[in-house]
Structure formats: structure tokens, C-alpha cells
Amino acid sequence: MKIYIPEKVKVCGKVYDITYPYNFVDDSVYYGMCRHATLRILLGNKSESGETLPKDIIDETFIHELTHTINHIYLDNKLDENEVGRLSEGLYQVIVDNDFIKGKDK
Numbered sequence: 548m549k550i551y552i553p554e555k556v557k558v559c560g561k562v563y564d565i566t567y568p569y570n571f572v573d574d575s576v577y578y579g580m581c582r583h584a585t586l587r588i589l590l591g592n593k594s595e596s597g598e599t600l601p602k603d604i605i606d607e608t609f610i611h612e613l614t615h616t617i618n619h620i621y622l623d624n625k626l627d628e629n630e631v632g633r634l635s636e637g638l639y640q641v642i643v644d645n646d647f648i649k650g651k652d653k
């Protein structure tokens with residue numbers, strides 16, 4: 548299952564620009580990052596050792612960063628990183644297991 552990663556995503560009326568693939572610096576442990584102040588979501592496609600990430604990992608990272616935007620806007624960042632991670636993993640599995648996403652990438 549491939550999730551379509553758009554160039555922009557609207558969350559509560561705020562439009563986040565998505566940069567994908569984003570080149571994090573070498574040996575960065577980040578696959579994704581959300582910058583609320585500038586409304587940007589950055590998604591990498593390389594591992595810290597420079598290998599190309601499987602699309603499933605990129606897709607899950609996309610859902611994870613979206614969960615951060617929802618946490619920021621709707622929950623005043625009350626969820627910690629672990630809670631965001633668990634929630635986004637659950638959302639990703641429900642989306643994938645039920646084939647909810649249909650887009651250009653599929």
C-alpha cells in the first residue's frame with residue numbers, strides 16, 4: 548500500500564507545505580520533522596546510513612508528522628513523543644489494513 552504524499556496538507560485551516568524528499572544532513576536520525584512556526588513538514592527518503600527507505604517507512608513517517616500537527620493544533624502538544632508515536636502507528640495500521648487511501652502513488 549502506498550500513501551499519496553501531497554505537496555500541501557490542510558490541518559484546521561492551516562496549510563502545511565510538505566517537502567519530500569527532504570535531505571536531512573548525513574547521519575541524521577530523522578526521517579521526518581514538523582515545523583509548526585513555518586508550517587512545514589519535512590520527509591526524508593534515506594536512512595542515517597544513506598540507504599533508500601522503504602515506502603512503508605516513509606508513509607508511516609508521514610502519518611506520524613501529521614499526528615504531530617494535530618497534536619499541536621488541537622491538543623496544545625499534550626501528547627508526548629511516545630504517545631504521538633503509538634497513536635500514529637495505530638492510525639497508519641487502520642488506514643493501510645482498510646485500504647482507505649487512494650491516490651496518484653498507488
Ligand SMILES: [Zn+2]
Binds near residue numbers: 611615628631632
Ligand atoms: Zn515525532
